[in-house]
Amino acid sequence: MKTFKDIEIEGALVERLKKHGVTAPTPIQEKTIPKLLEGKDVIAKAQTGTGKTLAFLLPILQNIDAGRSEVQGLIITPTRELALQITSEAEKLHPDDVNVLAVYGGQDVAKQAHKLDGRAHLVVATPGRLLDHLRRETLSLGAVEHVVLDEADQMLEAGFLPDVAAILQQTPANRQTSAFSATISQQVNSLAKKYLTNPERVTVKSETVTLSEIKQLVYETTDRAKQDALLKIMGEHRPFLALIFCRTKRRAKKLNEALLSRGFEADELHGDLSQAKREKVMKRFRDAKIQYLVATDVAARGLDVEGITHVFNYDVPQDAESYIHRIGRTGRAGGKGLAITFIAPKDRQALQVIEKGIGEKLHRRTLDTLSPRKETERFGSEDQQRSSKRRKR
Known part of the structure; x- marks a missing residue:
């Protein structure tokens, strides 16, 4: 069985994982993390409960430069609940000098904007509220290096494609982009073809239930x-x-x-x-x-x-x-x-x-x-x- 060190996760992150009882990578993490660390775009098919959040979160946290007061990682999710869950996982693992911020509907925009002034390095956001900040110019994505589209199938089914497209247009063309989805629908494939560059495809089997x-x-x-x-x-x-x-x-x-x-x-x-x-x-x-x-x-x-x-x-x-x-x-x-x-x-x-x-x-x-x-x-x-x-x- 491989360890996180075997797939090039740094020692400090490995120790923080151990503190939370996570000692070995799941199949989706084992297959995906090395590709993301190499800088490749990835489209991954994985169900809930497979550990996919850490599959994209660990490479981002490892690559953030805390000395730069810019948003370097962006994770887009279809729901507020999922944004909060991912943010919670990130807050368990990030170094003290890395700032993580959740941006979602239902919160006061002015308060969120004030927090964004506090040097957010990683933003976890729902599409609509993120667009609000971009239009108000309270957030810049000009330095983003890593973009993750989580639950891509749900995002597209909910009609968020125009929002996602508008967001990606404000990120650098040479960004790394990955999409994680429970199902790889025709819509997801079309999205990948348009916004991902020669993506590596990763699939893990669905959870088996008797x-x-x-x-x-x-x-x-x-x-x-x-x-x-x-x-x-x-x-x-x-x-x-x-x-x-x-x-x-x-x-x-x-x-x-x-x-x-x-x-x-x-x-x-x-x-x-x-x-x-x-x-x-x-x-x-x-x-x-x-x-x-x-x-x-x-x-x-x-x-x-x-x-x-x-x-x-x-x-x-x-x-x-x-x-x-x-x-x-x-x-x-x-x-x-x-x-x-x-x-x-x-x-x-x-x-x-x-x-x-x-x-x-x-x-x-x-x-x-x-x-x-x-x-x-x-x-x-x-x-x-x-x-x-x-x-x-």
């Missing part, structure tokens, strides 16, 4: 009735540890509040949380201090916790690969798992895409198939739930 060990069910409901449906099924199945996936951090927060109000031991995991808070939440989940973790896809990337018995797709995942990644959090190490997906009428086409991707038609159920027990028998009274909660504390 679907045979995971029972998969679909409950048909409506958006309005989805929360009640989840509560009923949770009461029926009584999971030991469960992951509940939501499409956005706002929906995750709202659902977590609903669970807490009903006396469930729950917490939320999304991009608005600080790294310290994320780690605290994860420790509580691993220690079974909480039974239900409500998460967004980005926040749950790479999440690996033993003993997860149930995965609930509160919101339907965007494609088959995302579905496999989600439900693969259960049924691990030879254990059995249960994955339950809720679909509203508008989700039927998305479900067909997932079924085609996994080569299997999922079993549909309706709420009337649950045991006809009274709700108080399913959940216990609110007083009983609160009493149980106090005992656990």
